[in-house]
Each structure stands twice: as C-alpha cells, then as structure tokens.
Amino acid sequence: MSESPKEKELPRSSCGLETTKSREGIERVKAFLESYKDSKNPDWMTNIIPYLSLVSYSSSPPHPSITFKFTVQPIHCNNLNTLHGGCASTILDSCTTLVLHLISKPGFWQYASVSRTVNVTYIRPIPVGTTTHVKCSILHAGRNLCSLRGEMRSVTEDGQEGLLLVVCEHGKANINPPAEKL
Amino acid sequence: MSESPKEKELPRSSCGLETTKSREGIERVKAFLESYKDSKNPDWMTNIIPYLSLVSYSSSPPHPSITFKFTVQPIHCNNLNTLHGGCASTILDSCTTLVLHLISKPGFWQYASVSRTVNVTYIRPIPVGTTTHVKCSILHAGRNLCSLRGEMRSVTEDGQEGLLLVVCEHGKANINPPAEKL
Amino acid sequence: MSESPKEKELPRSSCGLETTKSREGIERVKAFLESYKDSKNPDWMTNIIPYLSLVSYSSSPPHPSITFKFTVQPIHCNNLNTLHGGCASTILDSCTTLVLHLISKPGFWQYASVSRTVNVTYIRPIPVGTTTHVKCSILHAGRNLCSLRGEMRSVTEDGQEGLLLVVCEHGKANINPPAEKL
Amino acid sequence: MSESPKEKELPRSSCGLETTKSREGIERVKAFLESYKDSKNPDWMTNIIPYLSLVSYSSSPPHPSITFKFTVQPIHCNNLNTLHGGCASTILDSCTTLVLHLISKPGFWQYASVSRTVNVTYIRPIPVGTTTHVKCSILHAGRNLCSLRGEMRSVTEDGQEGLLLVVCEHGKANINPPAEKL
Numbered sequence: 248m249s250e251s252p253k254e255k256e257l258p259r260s261s262c263g264l265e266t267t268k269s270r271e272g273i274e275r276v277k278a279f280l281e282s283y284k285d286s287k288n289p290d291w292m293t294n295i296i297p298y299l300s301l302v303s304y305s306s307s308p309p310h311p312s313i314t315f316k317f318t319v320q321p322i323h324c325n326n327l328n329t330l331h332g333g334c335a336s337t338i339l340d341s342c343t344t345l346v347l348h349l350i351s352k353p354g355f356w357q358y359a360s361v362s363r364t365v366n367v368t369y370i371r372p373i374p375v376g377t378t379t380h381v382k383c384s385i386l387h388a389g390r391n392l393c394s395l396r397g398e399m400r401s402v403t404e405d406g407q408e409g410l411l412l413v414v415c416e417h418g419k420a421n422i423n424p425p426a427e428k429l
Numbered sequence: 430m431s432e433s434p435k436e437k438e439l440p441r442s443s444c445g446l447e448t449t450k451s452r453e454g455i456e457r458v459k460a461f462l463e464s465y466k467d468s469k470n471p472d473w474m475t476n477i478i479p480y481l482s483l484v485s486y487s488s489s490p491p492h493p494s495i496t497f498k499f500t501v502q503p504i505h506c507n508n509l510n511t512l513h514g515g516c517a518s519t520i521l522d523s524c525t526t527l528v529l530h531l532i533s534k535p536g537f538w539q540y541a542s543v544s545r546t547v548n549v550t551y552i553r554p555i556p557v558g559t560t561t562h563v564k565c566s567i568l569h570a571g572r573n574l575c576s577l578r579g580e581m582r583s584v585t586e587d588g589q590e591g592l593l594l595v596v597c598e599h600g601k602a603n604i605n606p607p608a609e610k611l
Numbered sequence: 612m613s614e615s616p617k618e619k620e621l622p623r624s625s626c627g628l629e630t631t632k633s634r635e636g637i638e639r640v641k642a643f644l645e646s647y648k649d650s651k652n653p654d655w656m657t658n659i660i661p662y663l664s665l666v667s668y669s670s671s672p673p674h675p676s677i678t679f680k681f682t683v684q685p686i687h688c689n690n691l692n693t694l695h696g697g698c699a700s701t702i703l704d705s706c707t708t709l710v711l712h713l714i715s716k717p718g719f720w721q722y723a724s725v726s727r728t729v730n731v732t733y734i735r736p737i738p739v740g741t742t743t744h745v746k747c748s749i750l751h752a753g754r755n756l757c758s759l760r761g762e763m764r765s766v767t768e769d770g771q772e773g774l775l776l777v778v779c780e781h782g783k784a785n786i787n788p789p790a791e792k793l
Numbered sequence: 794m795s796e797s798p799k800e801k802e803l804p805r806s807s808c809g810l811e812t813t814k815s816r817e818g819i820e821r822v823k824a825f826l827e828s829y830k831d832s833k834n835p836d837w838m839t840n841i842i843p844y845l846s847l848v849s850y851s852s853s854p855p856h857p858s859i860t861f862k863f864t865v866q867p868i869h870c871n872n873l874n875t876l877h878g879g880c881a882s883t884i885l886d887s888c889t890t891l892v893l894h895l896i897s898k899p900g901f902w903q904y905a906s907v908s909r910t911v912n913v914t915y916i917r918p919i920p921v922g923t924t925t926h927v928k929c930s931i932l933h934a935g936r937n938l939c940s941l942r943g944e945m946r947s948v949t950e951d952g953q954e955g956l957l958l959v960v961c962e963h964g965k966a967n968i969n970p971p972a973e974k975l
Contacts, residue, residue: 290506291513309957324472331473332544333522337515362514363756364728364782366548366912368940368962370933387916387957391755392727392784394914394960411855411933414940416914416962418728418782420756491775545938546910546964548730550758550780552751569734569775573937574909574966576732576778593673593751596758598732598780600910600964602938654870655877658837688836695837696908697883704879726878730912 273304275348276313294322295337302380304349311349312384315342316402319377330373335399339415340365343383343395347419350388357423360393364418371412378402379412386416393419455486457530458495476504477519484562486531493531494566497524498584501559512555517581521597522547525565525577529601532570539605542575546600553594560584561594568598575601637668639712640677658686659701666744668713675713676748679706680766683741694737699763703779704729707747707759711783714752721787724757728782735776742766743776750780757783819850821894822859840868841883848926850895857895858930861888862948865923876919881945885961886911889929889941893965896934903969906939910964917958924948925958932962939965 270278283296298320304313317338325331340362351357373379379399386394395417401409452460465478480502486495499520507513522544533539555561561581568576577599583591634642647660666678681702689695704726715721737743743763750758759781765773816824829842848860863884871877886908897903919925925945932940941963947955 289504290508291504291516292507293504295515322471322473322475325474326472327541331519331522332547333515333519334473336518336522336547336549337513340513340515340518359509361554362551364548364550365514365518366546366730366962367518368546368932368964369544370940372543386914386960394916396960414932414942414962416912416960418914548780548912550750550782552758568732568778576734578778596750596760596780598730598778600732653868654872655840655868655880656871657868659879686835686837686839689838690836691905695883695886696911697841697879697886698837700882700886700911700913701877701879704877704882723873725918726915728912728914729878729882730910731882732910733908736907 271351272306272349273301273313276304276345277301279345279348291337292341295334295341298323299338299342299381306349310384310386311346312382313342313346313349315381315383317379317381317399319373319375319379321375324375327372328375330375330377332367332369335369335373335413336365336367336415338381339367339383339397339399339413340417342381343397343415343417344419346383346385346395347388347393350385354423355390356388356393356421359422360419361422362417363392363420365415366417367413367415369413371410373399373401373412377412378404380408391421393421395419453533454488454531455483455495458486458527459483461527461530473519474523477516477523480505481520481524481563488531492566492568493528494564495524495528495531497563497565499561499563499581501555501557501561503557506557509554510557512557512559514549514551517551517555517595518547518549518597520563521549521565521579521581521595522599524563525579525597525599526601528565528567528577529570529575532567536605537572538570538575538603541604542601543604544599545574545602547597548599549595549597551595553592555581555583555594559594560586562590573603575603577601635715636670636713637665637677640668640709641665643709643712655701656705659698659705662687663702663706663745670713674748674750675710676746677706677710677713679745679747681743681745681763683737683739683743685739688739691736692739694739694741696731696733699733699737699777700729700731700779702745703731703747703761703763703777704781706745707761707779707781708783710747710749710759711752711757714749718787719754720752720757720785723786724783725786726781727756727784729779730781731777731779733777735774737763737765737776741776742768744772755785757785759783817897818852818895819847819859822850822891823847825891825894837883838887841880841887844869845884845888845927852895856930856932857892858928859888859892859895861927861929863925863927863945865919865921865925867921870921873918874921876921876923878913878915881915881919881959882911882913882961884927885913885929885943885945885959886963888927889943889961889963890965892929892931892941893934893939896931900969901936902934902939902967905968906965907968908963909938909966911961912963913959913961915959917956919945919947919958923958924950926954937967939967941965 302314323334347356383397397415399413484496505516565579579597581595668677687698711720747761761779763777850859869880893902929943943961945959
C-alpha cells in the first residue's frame, strides 16, 4: 500500500509542523525530534536532529531548560576531524529554540520566531566521537524578544558531565500574531 | 584505471589539505573550493562548498577581501523555507576563514587556526532560491588573534548588490607553529 | 538673578531632551552634543560628550552615517593608561545611537529606543592622547529592531585615518509609540 | 606629617597596582576596591569602584566566581534615568576581570590581560536606585585566552536575588610574560 495522498501533497516542512503543532510543551519537542526520523525532503537540520536525544528538562521559571545528548559524527566535522563551528552553531540555534516550546501559548512564542543574533564562543575543540550534553535555557522571554543560552559539555560513558566545550547566546524576535488576532 | 592506493588511503580532509597546501593566495582558495567537487567522505562543508563560487578578491592591505556567490538551496533551509541560521553561520565561518589565505605565510595563519567567536546578526530572512554575495574581509590579523568580517547581500540577476541580509564577526586564534620551528 | 523656576523643576535629563526634541536630523545631533556643555547634573555621558565633535555625516540610504572626532583623556583610561574598554563601549553605544536621528520620524526611532546588545571587539590598545575617528552607521533599521555599527580609527594630525582600533555592533529595540497613537 | 614623596610622585594607577600586586586571590580583589577610596587621579573606574562591595566568592574549579553588590547612582544613568549601557559594560568588564585574581599565578593571568571581546545583552532597564548583584565567573582560562561571564540581577532589601537584568561575556588575551622569563 502506498502513502496517503494527503501525506504526499504536504510539503516536508509543513508536514513536520503539522505533526508538532498540535502538541504542547515537551511533547512538542519530542514530536519535532521524531519528525526527522524518516524525512524525505532533507533540510539543514536533517544531519543534526537524528543524532539528538532528550536527557532531561525543567519547565520551572525563571529559566526553563532542556538537556539533549549529541554525539559528534564525521558528517559534523571540519577537516581537522573536530566538530565544525557552523555545526555547533546549528545545534545550539536549533536546541535553544526548542526550549521555547516549554513556555509557548497562543500569541506568545507559539508558532514562529526568527533569530536576530547567535553568538557562539568555542572553548575547546570537540573531536569526532565525543558525546556531549547540549544544555539550553531561557534567560528571558518578553513579548517581542527573547534571550536563550546554550552550552555543550563533554559527557563520560557513565553520564557524568565534564568540560565546557562551547557556549552560545541566541536572541530571537517573536513573529506570532498577537493572541487577540488568532 | 583505478585511483592510486595512496589516494584511497588518505582520509578526505587530509586529501583536500594536501591538494591545497602547496598553493598560495587566491589559488589556494580556488583549490579548496575544487576539492569538494567529488568528495567521497562528506563533512559539514559538503553541502556548502559546491554552491560557492568566486566573484572577486583583493589582497590589498589593510583589509584584504574576497566576494563569493551563493544561491540558497532547499538543503540549506529551515522549515520556513528560508536559509537556516546555522547554515548562514557555516557559510560565513568558512568563507571568512578562506580570506586568511590571502595573507598567510610560514608561521603566520598558514596551516590551521581555530575559531574562538562567531557572532552572527540576522537582518532579513533569505528565501530559498535567493542568490547572494558573501563578502568577507580581514579586519585585523595579529600574531595570535585575528578578526574577520563577513556579510551576505542579495544580488539581482544582472549582478547588482541589493539588501544586507546577514552580518558576521569571526574571531580566530592562530595555532600554527612559529616560523622558526617549522 | 537666579535661574527660572521652570529650569529648576526640570529633571536634568528631560532638560536635555527638551532642547533636542524640537530639532531634526543632524541639527538634533548637534543640539545633543551642545546640551552637555554646561550640564549641572552629571550622568554617565558627562565625561564623554564634551570630547566629541562632529566631523562629517551622510543621510543617504542604505547606510546613513556620522563620523565624530574623539581624543582620549586620562579620565577615559584604565590603569595601563589606555582607553578603558567600558569607555570605548560607552562612546560607541552613544555615537551609534545618535545616527538614528538621521532617519527618525514620528513613530519611527524618534524619541526613545533601548539597547538590546552591544558587542565590542578591541583590536588595538588606544593610549591616552590618541585622536580617533568614531565612524557610525545604520546597518538596518526596521519597525521594531535596528542594527548599528561603529568603529574607532586612529587619526594623524593632518586628519588622515589610520589603524582600526575598535569595532562594535549595537542592536536596539524601538520603544516609540506607533505614529497613529501619537 | 605629609605623605612620602614617593607616594606623591606615583601616578594613581601605578599606585593602585603597587598596592595590589603583592596580594593574592580575594585579598588582591579587596585591595583593588580599596585603592579607589581616596584616588587623586580619576580614571574611568573612579565612578564605579567606590560603589562596588564584595558579597561572596568561590575559588573552586571549574568556575571560580565572585559576587559584588552595586547600587545605581544618578552618575551611572542615561537620560531615561536608567543605568547607561556603557556603565553596565564598564561594571561587567571590570568585575569579570577581577575574578582572574582567584586563579592567577606567575605567568598565568597574573599582571595584565587585555580585553578582546565584550558582548553585553540588556534584558531589562535598571532604574536609578536599584541594588544589584554582579555575579562573575570564569568559564575557561587557558594559557593565552580566557572567557568570563557576568550578570546583574536585582536584589531585594533582604538580599534575595530577583530578576535577571544584564548578561555579559568577556573574552581576554593574556599579555603576561611566560613564567620562565619572569
């Protein structure tokens, strides 16, 4: 049996969005990670998302947070066989954005937001094969702007966090319509 | 006839380095771009470099520069079908680094350098299909640290530059051995 | 005769604002610089503004700009007798903001805006006594957010610009009421 | 009895350095704060240091830290009567640098270092009169480069920390001679 016509007609990205838009909070994060499992139309996150898994999260104010696990593959590297800076930036950009699902509600960081600034500081090189924790939190989310923070730390085989590898600050602007216009 | 054993044994990235290490200045930039044409071991730049071409360059102090052309493909996008911020960061990280070839000499930004900071500001979304100029220059290159700047601008069909889309500042640290130890 | 009651009642800052709010464009920049000449209630710009003078400006899109002249005094230094980083930041924060007067109109960057990010990169130390040009421009000004850029360069006695000393990117958010509510 | 000629001849800043160079760790931080109490030659920190006091500190790796207390005075404000961004930058630049005293030793961040980058994000305006905690820590200190982080939070009258106001990341380069050359 073939796929349903509906599924075929949907553009890839909308497909992912449809799957996740009906969920809330951490369930929406999980659905997003799942949506790349058998993605047929690759985009810039296709080489990232399948290597991310959820470790823990907290929805408590003032700084809701999620920790992901990520292990560096050859596809993520530069020609020194360490994680490419642009890949670290992609991971941190994407993972910090996902934390917004923990606080979103109609008109407030719900459907779409755009990056304004992504500032990354590379502390230590990350060799291929390294397992890391990607820890992301909301520094502040106002009506129009938010500031997110992410960091990557090495993890030992028994899950103990080790060295700080990369830090990131991510500033976004809300482009949701106000709740009263929904 | 098959490839030589030596070529087969070399990991891709070293291969690329070997090809380019013997060149100087803009020839080395060209060789680097070429080296991804039939890359067999994909890395994080595999989806970027084949879409970059050289437009112009200047080796004149105080701010040597190179302009590349880049057209946004679906693989570079987020689920809004605009250039993913992490992809823009990868492009600007890689392209600003290439400008260092214009000034490198033994012991001075020749073989390897590592990123310390990459700060990107996203001015306007860049829809799939947009052709851009990626303009990169050296703000300053000292013995241990350098500051590079990059920006992306839209380009019309007849090559006229248009709107500013993204800006980036890239700080690197030199990890070359001093010339006297080479 | 004493000062007028009105002048006494006015808080310092409003006084400066009153003087400048009726001006437009570069005239408003000049009025602001003048307003600190005999300021009786010092604030954080009191040690900066009197040392700034206007060199040139351009209101032309896409990147309106102003160049100021500034000579480093002992009051601006750290204990190495070079310009303190926080002072450079203050100068660049203030001077980049003034360029917005070149494009402001009712509801559009007219009265007040707040800094969101100020990222400064220190290229070279600036010894006390150095005369500099502070060159500021508007990278982009949208309805809610703008990105400004500033740099300081050394200047020879005959006004020739020399070395790049400091660069800055300044992101602001508009807090003006929309024009239709004024 | 008057002061000794030697003390009179010393420029303030060298004086401060002499006073503090013989101390180590947190004692050196305290000596630095004290050195501005009756400073005769004002510099850019003269309006800041007297308003800083030590709250707590930790020398424990991996992230040694110091918390200072600071109350915003009119001299620190812009014309909206909130803390000027350049003043916040000065405070965070200076306070993060002081944390390096907790780890310095001959040849390692002991005498002098220079700022390379100071990136400040302004989360909330800070009205005159606000008491804040300035919390600074070492993200990483290598042989040549270090990354420091600072943040300001509001404090209630009974010392409880409240809202996040400003965050900062400060990158410095070591300019100490290596220990073997001392």
